[in-house]
Amino acid sequence: MIVPFSVNDFLHRALAVYGERIGVVDEPDQPAPGLGDLTYTDVGRHARAMAAKHDALGLGVGDRVAFVSHNSARLLTAFFGVCGYGRVLVPVNFRLSVDEVRYIVEHSGSSVVYVDPELKDALSDLPAEHVFVLGEDDDLYDFDAEPRAWEPDEEATATINYTSGTTARPKGVQITHRNIWTNATTFGLHTQASDRDVYLHTLPMFHANGWGWPFVATGVGAQHIVLRKVDGTEILRRIEEYGVTVMCAAPAVVASVLDAAPEWREKHGSIPGAARVRIIVAGAPPPTKTVARVEEELGWEFIQIYGLTETSPLLTVNRTRAEWDDLSAEERAGKLTRAGQPALGCTISIGEEGEVLARSNTCLTGYWEQPEETEASLRDGWFHTGDGGTVGDDGYLTIADRKKDVIITGGENVSSIEVEDAIFSHPDVAEVAVIGVPDEKWGETIKALVVKAEGSDLTEQELIDHVKSKVARYKAPSSVEFRDVLDRTATGKLQKFKLRAPYWEGRERQVN
Known part of the structure; x- marks a missing residue:
């Protein structure tokens, strides 16, 4: 017997087993009123009402629905209310520029777009048939109708996730129901997810579908704690208030918690979650010192994974094992900075x-x-x-x-080609090469090596401000180094590994 996988399998189990449990605690600090505390029965009701609304709008199977949103219960519900009824969810990075969001909406062919209220003015003229603002619930749900059922097709595209790669334009990664199902169940197995867990959404849900944890946590009946904006102190507060046990984070988030820990300890006496919290980290391998500090200063378990948006994302897992119990924290940390061993089925x-x-x-x-x-x-x-x-x-x-020309800064992929295009659009730039350089807080930061046009008095800050006007602010270089010439090969090609070499000297790996 073969029963096709569907993302709604995760919600259906939560409804059957944990329907009256508070499944989602929405972010309270939002520009529009949040949804508050939702039982899993409430989540199911909202998902059905969202699907019914799309029925009323005339959306068919395979039609695309884009969400440009911070973390919220409404976006969490969309993973089931959109994908679970045969449509395709397009979760868009809310940090992107207006032009970048417009490109994704156009390229994906999204006929419906939901926009975070913080962005409604900037994104009011997106090229979609319907543009709604999250929080205006009359435009989001139809509670009076029962949605049309969808016969699951596990090979159908469930989400299209746009990622920066080797080209200036982002690519739309097609992730199927089978991809999501396999990723979530495998991830849950390797991290021992259970109904005793409380999951804190420190990771943006748009980022590779929150690495699959909207499905993992729902399927096992864990509680979701929605966090809209990352802040080290606020993360510690919510861990203490809600009894958080697990979260996913880029290295920069780990750094923000470590930075906030001394003041918290001074005020409260101890760090919440000691011997309880599992923090799952990916994006770029953090320094050994950082991994050791998570264990020694926070008392949390550090789990390293490796993957890409294209792989849903889980490929490898590195978690401390019984054989390492007698090692020092520093020795364990050295082993945990590796990407890990292949996940089950990989x-x-x-x-x-x-x-x-x-x-x-x-x-x-x-x-x-x-x-x-x-x-x-x-x-x-x-x-x-x-x-x-x-x-x-x-x-x-x-x-x-x-090998790809990508810089990972703060857990976000940035195409160096895209940044170079933005820099080249300044009339005073003759040549440019964008590289990633190591940074203690962000893993890597973006450096631009620039040859100015003859006679130009362009300054570093002027060029950075120009780039920020063209692309998302996090894609702008943090530093600009002006040079007389950029060395090239005999065929005129830049050899970026040579340009990067001085900044990475003394390091075994060319990622940070």
């Missing part, structure tokens, strides 16, 4: 040029409307990650370099 291989290759049921089916990009990434039976790495004798993967 196979990792290293290609001829040192590229990490993956085969898994979590890998994408393709890039939306980009067949050439799809063919380049999915070939010879493997997904080509674009990352360079090695696998040790013990089977642990270590990421050594980034």
